[in-house]
Amino acid sequence: MRHTRTAACSSALLLATAGLVAAPETAQAAPRTPAVGYVALGDSYSSGVGAGDYLPGRTDCKRSSRAYPSLWAAAHQTAAFAFPACNGARTNDVLTDQLAPLGPRTEMVTLTVGGSDAGFGTVMTTCALGGTTRCLSAVSRARSVMDGTLPRDLDRLYTAIGNRAPAAHVVVLGYPHLYQLKGTCRAGLEDAARAAINNAVDHLDTVIAKRAADHGFTFADVRSAFTGHEICSRIPWLHSVDLLSLTESYHPTAPGQSLGYLPALNRAS
Template sequence: MSSALTRRESRPPRGDGLRRWVALAAVLTVAGIAPVALAGSASAADVALPTAGLKYVAIGDSYSSGLGIGTVNPDVPSDCGQSLDNFPHQLAANLGLDLTDVTCSGAQAENLTTVPQPVNGSTVPVQTAALDASTDVVTITVGGNGLKFTTVAAACAAATANGPLVGPGLGALTSCQQIPGIAALPSRIPLLGQVIGATYAAVRAAAPNAKIFVLGYPSIAPDAADLPAGGSCFSPVTQPGGFPFTDADTPFLHTIEQTLDDTVQTQAEAAGFTYVPTFAESRGHSACAPAAESYVNGVFVDFTVPTSPVIDEKSLHPNANGVGFMAQLAETAVAKAFPVVAPQPTATPTPTVTPEPSVSPVAPDPSTTAAAPVPAADAGNGSSALAATGVFAPMLIAVGVFAFLAVLAGAGMMVARRRLQRG
């Protein structure tokens, strides 16, 4: 018999080793050892949205109500201009919040806290009446109506980039900064800041347990860095959605809004609220930007009565892109305040080991030479010494089966070797 044949026949048949390991894995699985690695693993599907079902109240002015955007809420007085597509509704839908929306166009600080707001020939309650100790989330925009910014914009409308103004009785002026009341606006903002601060204090008192988010106002007039080529944003007042402000008044309007936004931020942070910045973030998306890129409407004017033009209320308010922009920033801020907490993995319980009772040594009886019988407590469940070390029955079974298979393999090899020697 050739040595090559001897080597071939003494080698275990192909697949025997695999079958042995499969058998061992099956024994271990039955014994409960293999599944330990999978115990307590958490699936992503088990992670719930932490904001789902939280009580959310939206308060504020037309920048929250979504004036002129989408579908008007039929359950709210029409003068409030509250849209079902405003940023509070988008925020609630995206985060699963339980929304109460009391926002209303034209609301001033006092309408949020102490003075019911006149709308549709009646009044609506102060907005903080919707808050209570169970409120979880609040969003606010307030302050712009304190400056009557829409009225300011109407007074500043001009015929050309260099004037004159087109408002009734203003034809002799080339800039709205020549109007004393408008020129004094920057000096009024600090006092408005105190009013805003008092409003925030009232909101906190009405919703003591809520996380409160204050949104700024998007950029309406651009700064010098964002002027179009040629350095002028001007478009005539007769152009729907135009920007009819002189080159001198455009930076003035930008500065007023920036000062207001800084004041809102200062008061929000002083109150311990989360400020959601929108002004600098929308700098390149002002009413001067191309329509596809702008977050704010231009000016729409009704010239039905030439001597008394009426500016449409949606003028200089967020358009659909702007509302989506505000919703996105608010969503990011609220989600950050309520982070997802992954469920803790369930720990595999450790087998309880009952220690053997200690027995005081007793001197053997000289008259007795027979071995002591095995205690009944130890019969049938293995050595108590092994149990005390934490070695449990399934592991013993696995080790025993593995050893048994190894012995069988060795015996088979010996029998094969002897047959070869005889042959």
């Protein structure tokens, strides 16, 4: 999920061997594909927007050392770890820009993707600034995308991942509810709008989980982990709207990554 915005491990190892040329004195093994055991794909929820401590490199991707892929790789001492997940990525961005590290020796792939496709960034901007009626209309349009083009786009991406990394255990992680209803918030969105947003997250997770299952991937549901830690809860693991750092609004904090996403990935891997 880009603003709502926003994918987590595999086992099975397949070694591609190359034949040798005929003459012994000139025999050479073909170059081997570099072993990238764990590849973390996806959008801002995988790159770690909102968690801070961003890594050098493409600053627009906002990849964090506190994001669940970094934490998992460190905990498992993963020597071959690729982290192409990037803020704002849609399914086609992952398909065209992030799959290069995948190969027959990849053991695990994680990703979150779909929130940006559904336009959750626009939804949250509309809801924060436009009032309840406009918010509900924006949510309805997002749900239409989830039922329209998103399943097809997920199929294309998941098929490409399976083809490029046939031995990998692929874990697709979902998105949490953003709001605790009747919570501590004294201003902002009405509960009707907050409920509609949460229901849209449920719908998005359902679509993603169905497509993941049809491709033999594991879906990791994070909603229960975030229960009691949504925006408007006493101890939120999600940023509310932040006018000083709009990009980080509606994204998991560092505890949201380490206590919400990482345990869900551990259970699924």
